[in-house]
Amino acid sequence: MVHIHITGASGSGTTSLGHTLAERLDLAHLDTDDFFWLPTDPPFTTPRDADERIRLLFAEAARHDGWVLSGSALKWARQIEPFYNLIVFLRIEPELRMARIRAREIARYGDRIGPGGDMEIKSGEFMEWAASYDTAGPERRSLAAHEQWLETQKAPVLRLDSSRDIDDLVAEVLLHPAIATGAVRQRR
Secondary structure, three states: OOOEEEEEOOOHHHHHHHHHHHHHHHHEEEEEEHEEEEEOOOOOOOEEOOOHHHHHHHHHHHHHEEEEEEOOOOOOHHHOOOOOOOOEEEEEHHHHHHHHHHHHHHHHHHHHHHHOOHHHHHHHHHHHHHHOOOOOOOOOHHHHHHHHHHHHOOOOOOEOOOOOOHHHHHHHHHHHHHOOOOOOOOOO
């Protein structure tokens, strides 16, 4: 059973790599946003109770022999950390990351995030929060918090520059000894 956690800043490509890698390995793809946030409109406004997040995550993980968990589970999902076979930490230049986030926000929400839109203020707050990832302290999701957390992990950590082509990133993960030596079925 393979359990991979892909993490990094918002906009670093954790979900994209997680989805592609899970498909290639024929594993379930789990995303932390699906457990952290209640389904609302506008989305990503109301966090779930921490105990409920963990209950839902464990219930979904238990349904699958192996999985790829993408996103950030800092501080709220410590109970699942012992199951990780590999942690993939994605980094990307802040300017490129923010350009990706802006494009994603526009593609997802269009005019809703523009002037006068019902998501204008929340989107602006999110963009400000995301832009501070590389400079914020460890009290919140930030580079400092991720680095502190990575130092405590028992699973091997693979650090990748996510500005590279996704097929190259997948290939590098598949070559990591924690994955390459396991009995992992790959889709051809």
